[in-house]
Amino acid sequence: MQFTFLGTSAGKPTRERNVSALGLELDQDTQWYLFDCGEGTQHQLLRSRLSIGKLSTIFITHMHGDHYYGLPGLLSSKKLDKALNPLAIYGPKGIRKFIECVMNDISYEKLGYQLTIIEYSPQEEYHFDKFSLKVLPLVHSVESHAFYIKEYDTANRLDEEKLKALGLEPSPLYGALKRGKSIVVDGKEIHPESFMLEPRIGRRVIIAGDNDTPEILGSYLDGIDLLVHECTYLQKTYDTLPVKVQHTTARDLGICAEKHHVRNLIATHINPRYNANGKIGIEAVSEEIAQHYNGNIFIANDFDCYYLSRDSIIIQL
Ligand SMILES: [Zn+2]
Ligand SMILES: [Zn+2]
Numbered sequence: 327m328q329f330t331f332l333g334t335s336a337g338k339p340t341r342e343r344n345v346s347a348l349g350l351e352l353d354q355d356t357q358w359y360l361f362d363c364g365e366g367t368q369h370q371l372l373r374s375r376l377s378i379g380k381l382s383t384i385f386i387t388h389m390h391g392d393h394y395y396g397l398p399g400l401l402s403s404k405k406l407d408k409a410l411n412p413l414a415i416y417g418p419k420g421i422r423k424f425i426e427c428v429m430n431d432i433s434y435e436k437l438g439y440q441l442t443i444i445e446y447s448p449q450e451e452y453h454f455d456k457f458s459l460k461v462l463p464l465v466h467s468v469e470s471h472a473f474y475i476k477e478y479d480t481a482n483r484l485d486e487e488k489l490k491a492l493g494l495e496p497s498p499l500y501g502a503l504k505r506g507k508s509i510v511v512d513g514k515e516i517h518p519e520s521f522m523l524e525p526r527i528g529r530r531v532i533i534a535g536d537n538d539t540p541e542i543l544g545s546y547l548d549g550i551d552l553l554v555h556e557c558t559y560l561q562k563t564y565d566t567l568p569v570k571v572q573h574t575t576a577r578d579l580g581i582c583a584e585k586h587h588v589r590n591l592i593a594t595h596i597n598p599r600y601n602a603n604g605k606i607g608i609e610a611v612s613e614e615i616a617q618h619y620n621g622n623i624f625i626a627n628d629f630d631c632y633y634l635s636r637d638s639i640i641i642q643l
Pocket of ligand 1: 336390393536595
């Protein structure tokens with residue numbers, strides 16, 4: 327499972343960071359999925375190894391411009407690139423009106439490909455080729471959502487090493503064993519139950535939109551392999567804001583991740599004020615999280631690529 331960050335800034339782009347967008351690829355899949363599509367996402371795509379032609383589905387967390395203003399340009403370029411495979415967009419109420427308004431009399435003929443728009447509600451669950459996705463409500467100044475992604479478990483796996491040790495190389499007999507049939511090799515009967523591996527449990531990930539209360543995700547966070555969550559402020563910055571905004575601080579994110587034994591945490595949606603040239607560098611964000619959380623912390627930068635292994639290890643590519 328691979329995550330490519332295409333935009334990691336909060337609210338507006340900076341020289342180093344574009345606004346929110348995240349690509350997800352599953353193992354051995356020919357398509358990929360996009361989470362949020364801030365302005366300029368198509369430009370970021372051009373600088374990444376992801377191609378618009380293999381994008382199958384877009385999920386929008388909420389209707390703030392830094393999370394969806396990139397849609398019209400991307401939809402148009404898809405046609406010009408002759409990437410005419412169907413595309414589905416899942417978003418909250420309002421996403422249909424936005425797309426239909428901006429694209430002006432949208433139609434398959436004009437776009438040249440099939441576009442499906444699905445307006446979801448919290449708690450709805452959808453099924454894709456390799457995972458299920460459940461919509462969870464967050465707390466923000468507009469309705470905002472997280473996506474709970476559960477990769478399907480893989481059952482019915484043969485212990486090929488054990489079979490090869492018996493001299494049985496891959497053949498149609500493997501298929502018979504998988505179908506639960508006993509086979510005979512060199513006069514010896516082989517029963518399938520002795521050669522089946524335990525089911526491989528799918529990875530569990532939450533990709534969250536803007537939110538001021540990570541704890542609202544509750545038990546969905548328990549022992550999860552990876553949480554991707556906004557982290558817009560340091561606590562000390564937040565405490566001095568004259569007008570409070572509904573975003574998460576590094577402290578609150580760390581406390582919540584620790585409480586629920588989150589295995590890996592990637593913080594994104596970073597406030598432009600934290601940067602290498604400013605008074606406060608980005609490392610201050612991970613330091614504040616680390617004061618409260620003992621798991622693995624990553625602060626996403628644009629074009630960072632992370633692979634989440636089946637045993638819950640994150641490898642930065
Ligand atoms: Zn935002
Ligand atoms: Zn927002």
